[in-house]
Amino acid sequence: MTYADLSARLNISREAARSLARRRGLPRSRSDDGKALVSVDLAELRYTPRPRRARRADPIDASIARIEAIKVESFKAEIARLEDVATAYRAVFERERERADRLAVELTQAAAETTAANAWAARLEDEVTALRSDRRPGGTIAGYAARRLGHLAAAIVKADRAATAR
Known part of the structure; x- marks a missing residue:
């Protein structure tokens, strides 16, 4: 599945899905069209996103x-x-x-x-x-x-x- 698919399933941003795949060391590969694919078993993943913190004002x-x-x-x-x-x-x-x-x-x-x-x-x-x-x-x-x-x-x-x- 692509980072976009993973982010849709977990209800997180695409960048957060990419970061999660790196942290967990999930196997990645490239598809024919050049997109990154991640091999993940969603049942094993057990990921709950942290509640978003408000950005601190500058x-x-x-x-x-x-x-x-x-x-x-x-x-x-x-x-x-x-x-x-x-x-x-x-x-x-x-x-x-x-x-x-x-x-x-x-x-x-x-x-x-x-x-x-x-x-x-x-x-x-x-x-x-x-x-x-x-x-x-x-x-x-x-x-x-x-x-x-x-x-x-x-x-x-x-x-x-x-x-x-x-």
Whole structure:
């Protein structure tokens, strides 16, 4: 019988059948087609195959697998940490953006108030200049100055009311 036949009868691999024939010193020969033949009495053989042991994993492969698992876990932890940091930075960014928006509104209001104040200051300077230099014929300087001061006081009161109304 061939090694293939022996392996089928004993329910083992072909290589195991060949090894068994060598260990037991069974007579072997070649057939006409070049295949090895083994002469064996199956009743005498009394062979029970050992249960297959699981192949031991290559320690290097096992180590690489553990390292990869550790890397994956550490990368996941790092990603989670970076997401937390990004969330914190996003909150700070939002807070600062709101603050900048408030400051921009305040700056716009201050610029408008400054422009209005400069216009009133220019008008008041014109009034003061007119008081100092303007003399009309037929009236006293004191009477004219009193009228101009009244107009100036009225303009100041009007400007103050306009500023407090805002």
